[in-house]
Amino acid sequence: MSDAVHTLGVRELRNLVGEGGASVRSVVEAHLARIETHDVKVRSFVHVDRASALEAADAMDARRKRGESLGALAGSVIALKDNLCTVGSPTTCASRILRGYVSPFDAHVIERLRAADAVLVGKTNMDEFAMGSSTENSSLFPTHNPWDLERTPGGSSGGSAAATASAFVTGALGSDTGGSVRQPGALCGVAALKPTYGRVSRYGLIAFASSLDQVGTFGRSVGDAASIFGAIAGHDPRDATSVDRPAPVLDDIGAGLPTGTRIGVVRSMLAEGLAEDVRESVTAAIARLKDAGAEIVDVELPHAHHAIAVYYLVATAEASSNLARFDGVRYGHRAEAKDLFEMYTRTRAEGFGDEVKRRIMLGTYALAAGYYDAYYLRAQKVRTLIRRDFERAFEACDAIVTPTTPTTAFRIGEKSSDPLAMYLADVFTVPPTWPACSNQRACGAGAGGLPVGLQLLGPPHSARRSCFDGGGGRARCACPDSARVQLAGEREPTAVDRRVRCGSSRFARAIERRIGLPEKCVADLFAVEGGEAAAERHIPDIPGMRSASIMARRRSAAMPAPAISRPAGLRGTLHSQRPTTSVVRALAVSEHIRDALEDGVARGMPKAVVDGLEAVHVGEHHRQWRAVPS
Amino acid sequence: MSGGARISLDEVRHVARLARIALSEDEVVRLQRELDPVLDYVAALSAVDVDGVPPTMHVHDMPAELRADAVEPMLDRDVALAQAPSPEDGAFAVPKVLEVGG
Numbered sequence: 214m215s216d217a218v219h220t221l222g223v224r225e226l227r228n229l230v231g232e233g234g235a236s237v238r239s240v241v242e243a244h245l246a247r248i249e250t251h252d253v254k255v256r257s258f259v260h261v262d263r264a265s266a267l268e269a270a271d272a273m274d275a276r277r278k279r280g281e282s283l284g285a286l287a288g289s290v291i292a293l294k295d296n297l298c299t300v301g302s303p304t305t306c307a308s309r310i311l312r313g314y315v316s317p318f319d320a321h322v323i324e325r326l327r328a329a330d331a332v333l334v335g336k337t338n339m340d341e342f343a344m345g346s347s348t349e350n351s352s353l354f355p356t357h358n359p360w361d362l363e364r365t366p367g368g369s370s371g372g373s374a375a376a377t378a379s380a381f382v383t384g385a386l387g388s389d390t391g392g393s394v395r396q397p398g399a400l401c402g403v404a405a406l407k408p409t410y411g412r413v414s415r416y417g418l419i420a421f422a423s424s425l426d427q428v429g430t431f432g433r434s435v436g437d438a439a440s441i442f443g444a445i446a447g448h449d450p451r452d453a454t455s456v457d458r459p460a461p462v463l464d465d466i467g468a469g470l471p472t473g474t475r476i477g478v479v480r481s482m483l484a485e486g487l488a489e490d491v492r493e494s495v496t497a498a499i500a501r502l503k504d505a506g507a508e509i510v511d512v513e514l515p516h517a518h519h520a521i522a523v524y525y526l527v528a529t530a531e532a533s534s535n536l537a538r539f540d541g542v543r544y545g546h547r548a549e550a551k552d553l554f555e556m557y558t559r560t561r562a563e564g565f566g567d568e569v570k571r572r573i574m575l576g577t578y579a580l581a582a583g584y585y586d587a588y589y590l591r592a593q594k595v596r597t598l599i600r601r602d603f604e605r606a607f608e609a610c611d612a613i614v615t616p617t618t619p620t621t622a623f624r625i626g627e628k629s630s631d632p633l634a635m636y637l638a639d640v641f642t643v644p645p646t647w648p649a650c651s652n653q654r655a656c657g658a659g660a661g662g663l664p665v666g667l668q669l670l671g672p673p674h675s676a677r678r679s680c681f682d683g684g685g686g687r688a689r690c691a692c693p694d695s696a697r698v699q700l701a702g703e704r705e706p707t708a709v710d711r712r713v714r715c716g717s718s719r720f721a722r723a724i725e726r727r728i729g730l731p732e733k734c735v736a737d738l739f740a741v742e743g744g745e746a747a748a749e750r751h752i753p754d755i756p757g758m759r760s761a762s763i764m765a766r767r768r769s770a771a772m773p774a775p776a777i778s779r780p781a782g783l784r785g786t787l788h789s790q791r792p793t794t795s796v797v798r799a800l801a802v803s804e805h806i807r808d809a810l811e812d813g814v815a816r817g818m819p820k821a822v823v824d825g826l827e828a829v830h831v832g833e834h835h836r837q838w839r840a841v842p843s
Numbered sequence: 844m845s846g847g848a849r850i851s852l853d854e855v856r857h858v859a860r861l862a863r864i865a866l867s868e869d870e871v872v873r874l875q876r877e878l879d880p881v882l883d884y885v886a887a888l889s890a891v892d893v894d895g896v897p898p899t900m901h902v903h904d905m906p907a908e909l910r911a912d913a914v915e916p917m918l919d920r921d922v923a924l925a926q927a928p929s930p931e932d933g934a935f936a937v938p939k940v941l942e943v944g945g
Binding site: 314315317318410411424425450454456516519521522523525526533537540541542543544545546547550551552553554555556557558559561562565570571573574575577578581587588590591592593594595596597598600632633636647648673 | 850854855857858859860861862863864865866874877878880881882884885887888889891893896897898899900901902903910918922923925926927928929935937938939940
C-alpha cells in the first residue's frame with residue numbers, strides 16, 4: 214500500500230481499496246493519525262468521530278471480503294461542515310445556541326455520502342450559522358489557514374477547506390450562500406464546487422438564507438470535488454426547491470478543456486479592487502486557457518457591482534426569518550426567564566454571537582413595515598437585473614472566468630472589527646450565486662506563496678461546462694508532503710517524476726514544487742552562505758543530490774502539515790530521520806520554519822543540532838532560531 | 844441622507860424587540876454604529892433604475908411542488924422531545940404565558 218494514502222484522490226482510493234491494496238480501516242486510520250497530530254495547529258475540526266468512522270470502515274472491509282462491490286466514494290474520507298444534520302454526531306453550526314445538539318435525522322447529502330461508502334470522519338468549524346468570510350465568527354475558536362497559521366482559511370466553510378488542504382481528509386462538504394465554499398477554497402488552495410441552486414437537496418442543511426443556500430464540495434482536485442458532487446446531487450422530494458433532472462456525468466474532467474470552449478472575461482473585474490498578485494495569477498491563468506484552445510471573449514456584467522448590497526439585504530432578511538426558530542423552546546440553549554418574551558430575548562441574546570445578531574437585526578430592519586419597499590423589494594428587483602446580466606453574458610460564452618477573491622488569505626483579526634470590509638471579501642462570489650453554478654480551483658501562488666483562486670462560472674445546470682481540468686497554474690496540493698496536485702494543467706507526478714532531476718540552478722524551483730517549501734524559505738536557504746553551491750553542501754545526504762537530483766520523499770501520517778514542520782519535508786520527518794545539523798541550520802534561518810524547529814526540539818532532535826542554533830528572540834509564543842555564526 | 848444617522852438608537856431598540864434579542868444599552872449604541880455604514884452602503888441601490896423590473900423572489904421559475912395529501916410517518920414524539928430543554932408530559936414546557944383562574 215502507498216505510504217502516503219492521505220494524499221490520494223477519490224478514484225485512486227476507490228481503486229486501492231476496491232482491489233484490496235489496502236483496507237478501508239487502514240486508510241481511515243492514516244487520516245485520523247494526521248488529524249490527531251496536526252489539527253492542534255490548524256483547528257479545522259470541531260468534532261472528530263473516530264469510533265464511528267472506524268466502525269463504518271470495518272463494515273466496508275467486511276463487505277468487500279464477502280465479495281460485495283463498494284460505492285463510488287469507497288476509501289474516501291470526508292469531513293462535514295457543522296451545519297449539516299448528522300445522526301450520531303453533534304450538529305451545532307458553531308453556535309452557543311446549539312451546543313450539544315444532536316440531530317435525530319441525517320441530511321439528504323449525509324444519506325447520499327453514506328450510501329456511496331464514504332467514511333464520515335467529523336464535523337468542521339465554520340462561521341456561526343455560516344455568517345462570515347473567515348471562520349473567526351465561530352463561537353468555539355478560529356480555524357487557521359494551513360499555508361500560514363496566522364491567516365484565516367476564509368469562510369464560512371473554513372474548517373472544511375482547511376481540512377482538505379491539510380490532507381486530513383480526501384474532501385469535504387460545505388455550504389455556499391454567497392461564496393462560503395468558493396472563497397475558503399480559494400484562500401486554502403483547494404478546488405471547490407458550488408452547484409446550481411436546487412441541484413443538491415437542502416434537507417438537513419440548517420438554513421441561513423433559503424433562496425441562496427446550496428451544499429458544495431471540496432477536493433484537492435477539480436475531479437475530486439466533482440466526484441463528491443456526483444454522489445450528493447439529485448432530486449429529493451423533502452426539499453421543495455430540489456430540481457428533478459438527471460445528475461450530470463462528470464467523469465471525464467481529466468480530459469481538460471473541451472474543444473471550442475468560449476471563456477468570458479469581465480475586464481472591469483480585473484481592473485480595480487484587486488490585489489496585484491491575484492491579478493497576475495488570474496491573468497496568467499486566462500492566458501493558459503487560451504493556449505489550451507479556449508476562445509477568450511469579453512463580456513460585461515453591468516449590475517454585478519450592486520450584488521453585495523443586494524445580497525446583504527436578501528440574505529439577512531431570509532436569515533432573520535430562518536433563525537426565528539432558535540427560541541429555546543424545542544432544542545438548544547434556553548435562558549432562565551420570568552416570562553416567555555424574556556425567555557426568547559435572553560435565550561437569543563446569550564445564544565447568538567455578534568455577527569449573527571448584526572445580520573438578524575439588519576434583516577429584520579429590511580423587512581420591517583415602512584422599509585420593506587425601499588430595501589428588500591428593491592433589492593429583489595436589482596437581483597433580477599444581475600440575473601439578466603448573466604443570462605446575456607452566457608449567450609456569448611460557455612463559461613465566465615473571474616478571480617475568486619480580491620486578495621489572498623488575510624490575517625486573523627485583520628477584518629473582524631469591520632463588518633463591511635469583511636462583506637467585501639465576497640465581491641466576486643456573490644454576483645453569480647443566483648444565476649450560475651461555479652467552481653473554483655487554485656491557479657497560482659501570490660505573495661508569500663499563498664494560493665490564488667480562479668472562479669469558473671457556468672449557466673445553471675452546466676457543471677459539465679465549468680468543471681474541466683484547466684486554468685490552474687503553479688498550483689499544488691496545499692499539503693507540502695503530498696507533492697501532488699492535478700489542478701495545474703500539470704499531470705499527476707509519477708514515481709519517476711518524484712525523483713526530480715535538477716541541477717543546482719533548478720534546485721529551488723524543484724524543492725518549491727515538489728515539497729512545497731515556500732519560495733521565500735528556499736531563498737533564505739540560498740542566502741545562508743551565498744548561493745547554490747552552498748545549498749548542495751547543506752544537503753549532502755539527500756540521495757542523489759550530489760549527482761544533481763533529489764528524491765523528494767513522501768511520508769505517510771507522520772509527515773508534517775504546512776507551516777508546521779518544513780525542514781522535515783526534505784528528508785522525511787525530524788523524529789524518524791535525523792536531519793543533519795547543516796540542513797537544520799540553513800533552514801532555521803527562515804522564520805517560516807521556526808515552529809518546525811521547536812517541534813523538532815520537542816521531539817528530541819539531537820543535541821548537536823540544537824547546539825548549533827541560537828534563539829534570537831524569545832517572545833510570549835515564539836522563539837526564532839538561527840544558526841550560530843561559526 | 845445627509846447629517847443624521849440612517850438608523851436611530853430608538854429604531855435599533857425597536858428592531859431588537861421585533862427580532863426578540865435582548866440588548867444592553869452598550870450593545871444598542873454599538874449596533875447603531877455598526878449597522879449605519881452597512882445601511883449607507885446598501886442605500887446605493889436607491890439609485891438603480893428598477894422601473895418595470897419584476898423582483899426575483901426565487902432563482903428558478905419552477906412551480907412549487909406539492910406532495911400528496913396523505914399522512915406520512917413523522918418523527919417519534921420521544922425522539923422529538925429528547926433535545927428539549929424542558930420536556931413535560933409529552934410536550935415542550937415554557938414559562939407561563941397566561942395567568943389561569945383567579
